[in-house]
Amino acid sequence: MIIFALDSSCDETAVAVVRNGREVLSSELYSQADIHALYGGVVPEIASRNHVARIVRLSDLALKNAGLTKHDIDAVAVTYTPGLIGALLVGVNFAKGLSLSLDVPLIPVHHIKGHIAANYIAYPDLKPPFLCVVVSGGNSLIADVRGYTDICVVGRSRDDAAGECFDKVARVLGLGYPGGPALDNASRSGNDSLYNLPCPVIAGSPYDMSFSGLKTSVINLIHNANQKNETLDIASMAASLARTVSEILVPRAIVAASEFGYDKIVVAGGVAANSRIRADFVKAASDNDMELFIPPLYLCGDNAAMIGCQGFYEYAAGKKASVTLDAKATTDIENDLTVI
Ligand code: KG4
Numbered sequence: 001m002i003i004f005a006l007d008s009s010c011d012e013t014a015v016a017v018v019r020n021g022r023e024v025l026s027s028e029l030y031s032q033a034d035i036h037a038l039y040g041g042v043v044p045e046i047a048s049r050n051h052v053a054r055i056v057r058l059s060d061l062a063l064k065n066a067g068l069t070k071h072d073i074d075a076v077a078v079t080y081t082p083g084l085i086g087a088l089l090v091g092v093n094f095a096k097g098l099s100l101s102l103d104v105p106l107i108p109v110h111h112i113k114g115h116i117a118a119n120y121i122a123y124p125d126l127k128p129p130f131l132c133v134v135v136s137g138g139n140s141l142i143a144d145v146r147g148y149t150d151i152c153v154v155g156r157s158r159d160d161a162a163g164e165c166f167d168k169v170a171r172v173l174g175l176g177y178p179g180g181p182a183l184d185n186a187s188r189s190g191n192d193s194l195y196n197l198p199c200p201v202i203a204g205s206p207y208d209m210s211f212s213g214l215k216t217s218v219i220n221l222i223h224n225a226n227q228k229n230e231t232l233d234i235a236s237m238a239a240s241l242a243r244t245v246s247e248i249l250v251p252r253a254i255v256a257a258s259e260f261g262y263d264k265i266v267v268a269g270g271v272a273a274n275s276r277i278r279a280d281f282v283k284a285a286s287d288n289d290m291e292l293f294i295p296p297l298y299l300c301g302d303n304a305a306m307i308g309c310q311g312f313y314e315y316a317a318g319k320k321a322s323v324t325l326d327a328k329a330t331t332d333i334e335n336d337l338t339v340i
Helices: 033-037 044-066 085-102 111-122 162-172 179-187 212-227 234-260 275-287 305-316
Strands: 002-007 012-019 023-031 075-081 106-110 130-135 140-145 151-156 264-268 291-293
Touching (some): 002 085, 023 044, 023 305, 044 085, 075 111, 106 111, 162 234, 179 275, 234 264, 234 275
Antiparallel strands (some): 002 012
16 A cells, blocks of 8 residues: 655655555655754744645655655545644645545544654564653653554653753754754763753652753753853753753653563654663663664654554554544644544
8 A cells, every 4th residue: 555645743844655554665854944943943834834835846756756656646644733733734735635636545643653653664573562752842752552543641741842841952052953963962072960950750640751840940050150151061961951851751661661561662753863862761671671662863853754654554443534634733642533
Protein backbone atom coordinates (compact mmCIF):
# COMPACT_ATOMS: atom_id res chain seq x y z
CA MET A 1 0.00 0.00 0.00
CA ILE A 2 1.45 3.37 -1.05
CA ILE A 3 0.70 6.18 1.41
CA PHE A 4 1.33 9.81 0.50
CA ALA A 5 1.94 11.59 3.82
CA LEU A 6 2.00 15.22 4.89
CA ASP A 7 2.96 17.10 8.06
CA SER A 8 2.65 20.87 8.41
CA SER A 9 2.11 21.04 12.17
CA CYS A 10 4.74 23.69 12.96
CA ASP A 11 7.54 25.28 10.96
CA GLU A 12 8.52 22.35 8.75
CA THR A 13 6.68 21.43 5.57
CA ALA A 14 7.13 17.68 5.22
CA VAL A 15 5.96 15.27 2.52
CA ALA A 16 6.79 11.57 2.19
CA VAL A 17 5.86 8.48 0.24
CA VAL A 18 5.78 5.31 2.34
CA ARG A 19 5.12 1.73 1.20
CA ASN A 20 3.41 -0.72 3.57
CA GLY A 21 4.11 1.35 6.66
CA ARG A 22 7.84 1.01 7.02
CA GLU A 23 9.48 1.39 3.64
CA VAL A 24 10.22 5.07 3.02
CA LEU A 25 10.36 5.70 -0.75
CA SER A 26 10.96 9.42 -0.32
CA SER A 27 10.88 11.95 2.50
CA GLU A 28 11.16 15.67 1.75
CA LEU A 29 11.46 18.45 4.27
CA TYR A 30 11.47 22.22 3.97
CA SER A 31 12.51 23.82 7.24
CA GLN A 32 11.51 27.41 7.91
CA ALA A 33 13.87 27.63 10.91
CA ASP A 34 16.03 30.34 9.30
CA ILE A 35 12.99 32.55 8.72
CA HIS A 36 11.65 32.19 12.27
CA ALA A 37 15.15 32.62 13.73
CA LEU A 38 14.84 36.31 12.80
CA TYR A 39 12.03 36.58 15.37
CA GLY A 40 13.48 34.28 18.05
CA GLY A 41 10.69 31.70 17.65
CA VAL A 42 7.94 30.49 15.35
CA VAL A 43 5.56 33.18 14.06
CA PRO A 44 2.36 31.23 13.32
CA GLU A 45 1.08 33.23 10.36
CA ILE A 46 4.48 33.23 8.66
CA ALA A 47 4.62 29.46 9.16
CA SER A 48 1.19 29.00 7.50
CA ARG A 49 2.09 31.20 4.54
CA ASN A 50 5.35 29.32 3.96
CA HIS A 51 3.53 25.98 4.02
CA VAL A 52 1.19 27.31 1.33
CA ALA A 53 4.15 28.45 -0.75
CA ARG A 54 6.02 25.13 -0.51
CA ILE A 55 3.56 22.28 -0.23
CA VAL A 56 2.81 21.75 -3.93
CA ARG A 57 6.43 21.76 -5.11
CA LEU A 58 7.49 19.56 -2.21
CA SER A 59 4.72 17.07 -3.06
CA ASP A 60 5.87 16.91 -6.69
CA LEU A 61 9.42 16.34 -5.49
CA ALA A 62 8.37 13.56 -3.09
CA LEU A 63 6.57 11.70 -5.89
CA LYS A 64 9.46 12.22 -8.31
CA ASN A 65 12.04 10.96 -5.80
CA ALA A 66 9.86 7.95 -5.02
CA GLY A 67 9.76 7.17 -8.76
CA LEU A 68 5.94 7.29 -8.73
CA THR A 69 3.08 9.38 -10.07
CA LYS A 70 0.00 10.57 -8.19
CA HIS A 71 -1.95 7.67 -9.72
CA ASP A 72 0.15 5.23 -7.66
CA ILE A 73 -1.13 6.72 -4.38
CA ASP A 74 -3.45 4.36 -2.45
CA ALA A 75 -4.19 6.70 0.49
CA VAL A 76 -3.30 10.14 1.83
CA ALA A 77 -2.24 10.50 5.48
CA VAL A 78 -2.01 13.87 7.16
CA THR A 79 -1.25 15.31 10.60
CA TYR A 80 -4.51 16.88 11.78
CA THR A 81 -3.53 17.52 15.42
CA PRO A 82 -1.77 18.82 17.58
CA GLY A 83 0.09 21.86 16.26
CA LEU A 84 -0.30 25.45 15.13
CA ILE A 85 -3.83 25.65 13.82
CA GLY A 86 -3.11 27.76 10.73
CA ALA A 87 -0.15 25.57 9.81
CA LEU A 88 -2.13 22.33 10.29
CA LEU A 89 -4.96 23.65 8.11
CA VAL A 90 -2.63 23.96 5.12
CA GLY A 91 -1.68 20.28 5.22
CA VAL A 92 -5.19 19.09 6.06
CA ASN A 93 -6.81 21.00 3.20
CA PHE A 94 -4.14 19.97 0.71
CA ALA A 95 -4.59 16.33 1.80
CA LYS A 96 -8.37 16.58 1.49
CA GLY A 97 -8.11 17.98 -2.04
CA LEU A 98 -5.68 15.26 -3.06
CA SER A 99 -7.73 12.43 -1.59
CA LEU A 100 -10.92 13.78 -3.20
CA SER A 101 -9.36 14.23 -6.62
CA LEU A 102 -7.70 10.79 -6.59
CA ASP A 103 -10.68 9.13 -4.89
CA VAL A 104 -8.47 7.48 -2.26
CA PRO A 105 -8.94 7.29 1.55
CA LEU A 106 -7.90 10.17 3.78
CA ILE A 107 -6.18 9.06 7.00
CA PRO A 108 -5.97 11.55 9.90
CA VAL A 109 -2.85 11.08 12.03
CA HIS A 110 -2.09 12.38 15.53
CA HIS A 111 1.35 14.03 15.39
CA ILE A 112 2.60 12.46 18.63
CA LYS A 113 1.65 8.98 17.44
CA GLY A 114 3.69 9.82 14.35
CA HIS A 115 6.75 10.60 16.48
CA ILE A 116 6.42 7.20 18.16
CA ALA A 117 6.09 5.55 14.72
CA ALA A 118 9.42 7.07 13.60
CA ASN A 119 10.92 4.19 15.57
CA TYR A 120 9.13 1.57 13.44
CA ILE A 121 10.96 3.02 10.43
CA ALA A 122 14.30 3.04 12.22
CA TYR A 123 13.85 -0.44 13.73
CA PRO A 124 12.03 -2.75 11.29
CA ASP A 125 11.53 -5.46 13.94
CA LEU A 126 10.13 -3.16 16.64
CA LYS A 127 6.52 -3.90 17.57
CA PRO A 128 4.34 -2.78 20.49
CA PRO A 129 3.94 -3.22 23.39
CA PHE A 130 6.60 -1.00 24.94
CA LEU A 131 7.09 2.02 27.18
CA CYS A 132 7.62 5.23 25.24
CA VAL A 133 8.92 8.67 26.17
CA VAL A 134 7.99 11.43 23.70
CA VAL A 135 9.90 14.70 24.12
CA SER A 136 9.36 17.40 21.55
CA GLY A 137 8.96 21.16 21.21
CA GLY A 138 5.28 21.07 22.13
CA ASN A 139 4.79 17.88 24.14
CA SER A 140 6.51 15.74 26.78
CA LEU A 141 4.84 12.54 27.85
CA ILE A 142 5.34 8.96 28.92
CA ALA A 143 3.06 6.42 27.28
CA ASP A 144 2.13 2.79 27.59
CA VAL A 145 2.11 1.77 23.91
CA ARG A 146 -0.08 -1.34 24.03
CA GLY A 147 -0.62 -1.52 20.29
CA TYR A 148 0.07 0.56 17.17
CA THR A 149 -3.09 2.59 17.78
CA ASP A 150 -3.76 1.72 21.42
CA ILE A 151 -1.68 4.20 23.39
CA CYS A 152 -2.29 5.22 26.98
CA VAL A 153 -0.52 8.28 28.42
CA VAL A 154 0.70 7.52 31.95
CA GLY A 155 2.57 10.76 32.60
CA ARG A 156 2.88 14.15 30.99
CA SER A 157 4.33 17.58 31.57
CA ARG A 158 1.97 19.67 33.65
CA ASP A 159 3.24 22.82 31.93
CA ASP A 160 5.95 23.38 29.30
CA ALA A 161 7.42 20.73 27.05
CA ALA A 162 11.12 19.89 27.43
CA GLY A 163 11.84 21.42 24.00
CA GLU A 164 10.18 24.68 25.02
CA CYS A 165 12.55 24.83 28.02
CA PHE A 166 15.61 24.42 25.76
CA ASP A 167 14.29 26.92 23.19
CA LYS A 168 13.44 29.68 25.66
CA VAL A 169 16.72 29.37 27.60
CA ALA A 170 18.65 29.49 24.33
CA ARG A 171 16.72 32.59 23.28
CA VAL A 172 17.62 34.42 26.49
CA LEU A 173 21.26 33.39 26.01
CA GLY A 174 21.13 34.73 22.44
CA LEU A 175 21.87 31.31 20.96
CA GLY A 176 19.20 31.57 18.27
CA TYR A 177 16.25 29.42 17.24
CA PRO A 178 15.73 26.48 17.55
CA GLY A 179 17.67 26.49 20.78
CA GLY A 180 17.95 22.76 21.51
CA PRO A 181 20.74 21.94 19.04
CA ALA A 182 22.68 25.13 19.96
CA LEU A 183 22.52 24.32 23.69
CA ASP A 184 23.49 20.72 22.95
CA ASN A 185 26.63 21.91 21.13
CA ALA A 186 27.46 24.43 23.85
CA SER A 187 27.06 21.79 26.58
CA ARG A 188 29.82 19.54 25.25
CA SER A 189 32.64 21.52 26.89
CA GLY A 190 30.68 22.34 30.08
CA ASN A 191 30.69 21.10 33.65
CA ASP A 192 27.24 19.54 34.18
CA SER A 193 27.29 20.00 37.97
CA LEU A 194 28.28 23.66 38.10
CA TYR A 195 24.65 24.83 38.33
CA ASN A 196 22.21 23.17 40.69
CA LEU A 197 18.82 23.39 38.96
CA PRO A 198 15.38 22.28 40.20
CA CYS A 199 14.25 18.76 39.34
CA PRO A 200 10.57 18.82 40.39
CA VAL A 201 8.54 15.85 41.59
CA ILE A 202 4.73 15.97 41.45
CA ALA A 203 3.20 14.40 44.57
CA GLY A 204 0.94 11.47 43.77
CA SER A 205 1.77 11.49 40.04
CA PRO A 206 5.14 9.76 39.73
CA TYR A 207 5.30 9.98 35.91
CA ASP A 208 4.08 13.56 35.51
CA MET A 209 6.74 16.18 34.86
CA SER A 210 7.23 19.93 34.98
CA PHE A 211 9.70 22.00 32.96
CA SER A 212 8.37 25.50 33.52
CA GLY A 213 10.07 26.04 36.91
CA LEU A 214 13.33 24.73 35.48
CA LYS A 215 13.06 27.14 32.53
CA THR A 216 12.32 30.10 34.83
CA SER A 217 15.12 29.16 37.21
CA VAL A 218 17.73 29.12 34.40
CA ILE A 219 16.40 32.38 32.96
CA ASN A 220 16.55 34.01 36.43
CA LEU A 221 20.17 32.86 36.84
CA ILE A 222 21.02 34.46 33.51
CA HIS A 223 19.24 37.73 34.34
CA ASN A 224 20.81 37.93 37.82
CA ALA A 225 24.27 37.38 36.38
CA ASN A 226 23.66 40.08 33.76
CA GLN A 227 22.44 42.55 36.40
CA LYS A 228 25.51 41.91 38.57
CA ASN A 229 27.79 42.07 35.54
CA GLU A 230 28.98 38.53 36.28
CA THR A 231 30.17 36.26 33.51
CA LEU A 232 28.06 33.19 32.99
CA ASP A 233 29.63 29.88 32.10
CA ILE A 234 27.29 29.18 29.20
CA ALA A 235 28.74 25.75 28.41
CA SER A 236 28.25 24.63 32.02
CA MET A 237 24.78 26.17 32.13
CA ALA A 238 23.86 24.20 28.99
CA ALA A 239 25.40 21.00 30.42
CA SER A 240 23.62 21.45 33.78
CA LEU A 241 20.30 22.04 31.99
CA ALA A 242 20.69 18.92 29.82
CA ARG A 243 21.63 16.86 32.90
CA THR A 244 18.55 18.11 34.78
CA VAL A 245 16.14 17.44 31.87
CA SER A 246 17.68 13.99 31.57
CA GLU A 247 17.26 13.41 35.33
CA ILE A 248 13.57 14.26 34.94
CA LEU A 249 13.04 11.89 31.99
CA VAL A 250 15.27 8.85 32.36
CA PRO A 251 14.43 7.56 35.88
CA ARG A 252 10.69 7.99 35.22
CA ALA A 253 10.98 5.93 32.05
CA ILE A 254 12.86 3.12 33.79
CA VAL A 255 10.43 2.95 36.73
CA ALA A 256 7.38 3.12 34.42
CA ALA A 257 8.75 0.36 32.17
CA SER A 258 9.28 -1.86 35.22
CA GLU A 259 5.82 -1.08 36.59
CA PHE A 260 4.13 -1.96 33.29
CA GLY A 261 6.27 -5.06 32.84
CA TYR A 262 8.21 -3.91 29.76
CA ASP A 263 11.83 -4.54 28.92
CA LYS A 264 11.65 -2.24 25.89
CA ILE A 265 11.95 1.56 26.10
CA VAL A 266 11.36 3.75 23.05
CA VAL A 267 12.30 7.44 22.95
CA ALA A 268 10.85 9.83 20.35
CA GLY A 269 10.56 13.50 19.38
CA GLY A 270 12.95 16.35 18.59
CA VAL A 271 14.52 16.45 22.07
CA ALA A 272 15.51 12.77 21.64
CA ALA A 273 18.31 14.22 19.48
CA ASN A 274 19.99 15.61 22.62
CA SER A 275 23.38 13.95 23.11
CA ARG A 276 23.24 13.92 26.95
CA ILE A 277 19.70 12.52 27.05
CA ARG A 278 20.60 9.83 24.49
CA ALA A 279 23.72 8.81 26.42
CA ASP A 280 21.84 8.66 29.74
CA PHE A 281 19.07 6.51 28.22
CA VAL A 282 21.67 4.14 26.74
CA LYS A 283 23.36 3.73 30.13
CA ALA A 284 20.14 3.40 32.14
CA ALA A 285 18.69 0.83 29.73
CA SER A 286 21.86 -1.23 29.86
CA ASP A 287 22.07 -1.00 33.69
CA ASN A 288 18.45 -2.23 33.93
CA ASP A 289 18.69 -4.94 31.24
CA MET A 290 16.23 -3.13 29.00
CA GLU A 291 16.30 -2.80 25.24
CA LEU A 292 16.46 0.81 24.04
CA PHE A 293 15.17 2.28 20.78
CA ILE A 294 15.97 5.91 19.83
CA PRO A 295 15.60 7.07 16.24
CA PRO A 296 18.59 8.39 14.28
CA LEU A 297 18.71 12.19 14.39
CA TYR A 298 16.93 12.68 11.03
CA LEU A 299 13.87 10.82 12.38
CA CYS A 300 13.76 12.58 15.77
CA GLY A 301 12.41 15.89 14.50
CA ASP A 302 9.27 16.50 12.46
CA ASN A 303 9.03 14.56 9.20
CA ALA A 304 6.26 13.07 7.08
CA ALA A 305 7.69 9.54 6.84
CA MET A 306 6.59 8.94 10.44
CA ILE A 307 3.09 10.17 9.52
CA GLY A 308 2.95 7.76 6.58
CA CYS A 309 4.05 4.94 8.87
CA GLN A 310 1.49 5.66 11.60
CA GLY A 311 -1.13 6.31 8.88
CA PHE A 312 -0.62 2.74 7.64
CA TYR A 313 -1.41 1.32 11.09
CA GLU A 314 -4.33 3.71 11.62
CA TYR A 315 -5.83 2.63 8.29
CA ALA A 316 -5.29 -1.03 9.16
CA ALA A 317 -7.23 -0.35 12.38
CA GLY A 318 -10.12 1.07 10.31
CA LYS A 319 -9.50 4.77 10.70
CA LYS A 320 -10.31 7.17 7.92
CA ALA A 321 -11.67 10.67 7.63
CA SER A 322 -14.43 12.22 5.57
CA VAL A 323 -14.11 15.55 3.76
CA THR A 324 -15.33 17.26 6.92
CA LEU A 325 -11.99 16.53 8.64
CA ASP A 326 -10.93 19.57 10.63
CA ALA A 327 -7.55 20.44 12.11
CA LYS A 328 -7.26 20.77 15.90
CA ALA A 329 -4.61 22.72 17.78
CA THR A 330 -4.67 20.31 20.74
CA THR A 331 -5.94 16.76 21.18
CA ASP A 332 -4.78 14.31 23.82
CA ILE A 333 -3.74 10.96 22.38
CA GLU A 334 -6.66 9.36 24.29
CA ASN A 335 -9.07 11.61 22.39
CA ASP A 336 -7.66 10.79 18.97
CA LEU A 337 -10.90 9.47 17.47
CA THR A 338 -11.11 6.15 15.65
CA VAL A 339 -13.33 7.39 12.85
CA ILE A 340 -13.64 11.05 11.88
O1 KG4 B 1 9.74 17.02 17.45
P1 KG4 B 1 10.10 18.39 17.03
O2 KG4 B 1 10.89 18.56 15.75
O3 KG4 B 1 8.83 19.29 16.88
C1 KG4 B 1 7.68 19.09 17.60
O4 KG4 B 1 6.88 18.20 17.24
O5 KG4 B 1 7.55 19.83 18.61
O6 KG4 B 1 10.90 19.01 18.25
C2 KG4 B 1 11.47 20.27 18.18
C3 KG4 B 1 12.16 20.53 19.50
C4 KG4 B 1 12.65 21.96 19.62
O7 KG4 B 1 12.26 22.45 20.88
C5 KG4 B 1 14.16 21.80 19.54
O8 KG4 B 1 14.89 22.79 20.23
C6 KG4 B 1 14.35 20.44 20.18
O9 KG4 B 1 13.29 19.67 19.65
N1 KG4 B 1 15.65 19.84 19.86
C7 KG4 B 1 16.60 19.59 20.78
C8 KG4 B 1 17.71 19.08 20.07
N2 KG4 B 1 17.39 19.03 18.75
C9 KG4 B 1 16.12 19.50 18.63
N3 KG4 B 1 16.60 19.76 22.11
C10 KG4 B 1 17.71 19.42 22.77
N4 KG4 B 1 18.83 18.94 22.17
C11 KG4 B 1 18.87 18.75 20.84
N5 KG4 B 1 19.97 18.27 20.25
